[in-house]
Amino acid sequence: MTGKMQQGVLRAAIDRRPVASDIAIIETPRPDCPEDGVLVKLAAISLDPYVGTRLRGKHMGEPAPVPMRDAIPAHGVGQIAQSRADGLKEGDWVHTTEAGWRDYAALPASAVRTIDMTGLDPADHLGPLGMPGLTAWAAMAKRAEVQPGDSVLIDAAAGAVGGTAGQIARALGASRITGIAGGPEKCAAVTGTYRFDACIDYRTEGWRDALAAALPDGLNVHLENVSMDLLTLALTHMRPYGRAVLCGLADQYHADAPPPGIPAGLIIGKRASLMGLVVYDFYDRWNEFTEFAAPLVRSGDLKIAKDSVTGWADAPALFERMLAGKHIGKAMVRL
Numbered sequence: 214m215t216g217k218m219q220q221g222v223l224r225a226a227i228d229r230r231p232v233a234s235d236i237a238i239i240e241t242p243r244p245d246c247p248e249d250g251v252l253v254k255l256a257a258i259s260l261d262p263y264v265g266t267r268l269r270g271k272h273m274g275e276p277a278p279v280p281m282r283d284a285i286p287a288h289g290v291g292q293i294a295q296s297r298a299d300g301l302k303e304g305d306w307v308h309t310t311e312a313g314w315r316d317y318a319a320l321p322a323s324a325v326r327t328i329d330m331t332g333l334d335p336a337d338h339l340g341p342l343g344m345p346g347l348t349a350w351a352a353m354a355k356r357a358e359v360q361p362g363d364s365v366l367i368d369a370a371a372g373a374v375g376g377t378a379g380q381i382a383r384a385l386g387a388s389r390i391t392g393i394a395g396g397p398e399k400c401a402a403v404t405g406t407y408r409f410d411a412c413i414d415y416r417t418e419g420w421r422d423a424l425a426a427a428l429p430d431g432l433n434v435h436l437e438n439v440s441m442d443l444l445t446l447a448l449t450h451m452r453p454y455g456r457a458v459l460c461g462l463a464d465q466y467h468a469d470a471p472p473p474g475i476p477a478g479l480i481i482g483k484r485a486s487l488m489g490l491v492v493y494d495f496y497d498r499w500n501e502f503t504e505f506a507a508p509l510v511r512s513g514d515l516k517i518a519k520d521s522v523t524g525w526a527d528a529p530a531l532f533e534r535m536l537a538g539k540h541i542g543k544a545m546v547r548l
């Protein structure tokens with residue numbers, strides 16, 4: 214296949230939180246289909262917080278993309294335009310963690326996972342059934358092992374990870390789900406669309422008291438997405454033998470100083486279990502997760518707000534907004 218395509222790249226190396234003007238949309242040759250691989254025409258790509266640190270070479274030891282050459286990393290969903298791989302044919306819908314900001318991706322067969330689009334939108338496979346959904350399931354079902362009757366607290370609750378985690382906790386039988394989020398619009402999504410029992414807006418005065426009032430019997434599962442400060446607060450409300458999963462530190466990814474120390478005394482006093490989570494360890498369980506979550510998405514019992522733009526022109530601005538936490542739900546670019 215010949216022709217041109219568009220691709221998003223860094224203009225130059227950076228060492229701070231990326232902004233829209235760091236990104237250039239350039240024209241490059243459309244790649245050929247590799248031997249034993251596929252050429253995927255992307256329909257949508259995901260914008261995720263980890264890419265902000267990845268662009269600075271500070272994510273899990275992975276290198277930053279080379280400016281003006283490598284596509285900005287992104288997960289994506291698309292259709293196979295050409296195949297030279299057994300078992301994969303033109304028109305098949307696939308998900309890949311190696312999509313990148315580009316119209317077409319030439320990939321080895323091992324880099325794509327075929328997906329069932331029946332009754333679903335490409336965006337569902339980037340949000341509740343994508344990497345954020347897998348993370349939420351790994352946290353709630355596999356690490357915290359949410360049980361019927363659990364009281365669960367989740368911060369960044371309007372996001373794709375937090376919002377999905379609350380709905381999965383509900384599906385697993387949790388009796389009370391409380392969210393923390395920034396601003397009335399986000400809290401409206403958390404209690405309205407995601408059906409949490411309560412959402413505390415930490416930008417309002419007296420929010421710590423409101424949180425205490427929302428947790429009259431405390432909590433026994435916590436999902437931390439934002440900061441050690443919020444983790445410490447969650448631990449103070451924890452019942453003995455509670456479980457906390459440390460999933461993200463969104464407030465600290467681009468800070469100059471490392472986060473303050475872990476409140477060891479609280480963990481001991483509560484006999485709490487604190488678990489770290491890296492979603493990569495669950496990539497080989499995506500089918501098991503999809504079997505659990507796809508029926509919930511199809512029935513409407515698991516939904517995530519979509520914050521999307523169409524086409525590359527508006528993508529850098531949405532990326533900047535997402536990294537600053539000003540989006541709601543799953544940020545993505547439709548192509």
Ligand SMILES: NC(=O)c1ccc[n+]([C@@H]2O[C@H](COP(=O)([O-])OP(=O)(O)OC[C@H]3O[C@@H](n4cnc5c(N)ncnc54)[C@H](OP(=O)(O)O)[C@@H]3O)[C@@H](O)[C@H]2O)c1
Nearest residue numbers: 369372373374394395438461462463464490491492537538
């Ligand atoms: N461990 C893993 O393998 C794994 C995998 C996927 C994601 N994660 C992490 O899980 C968390 C949630 O991911 P997500 O994709 O669903 O993201 P998200 O919740 O859509 O976005 C992050 C949220 O963090 C909050 N936040 C607080 N302080 C912030 C700051 N200074 N800058 C930016 N955001 C700030 C914002 O929500 P409020 O305005 O409501 O505070 C923001 O919307 C992130 O920390 C992400 O890195 C971890």
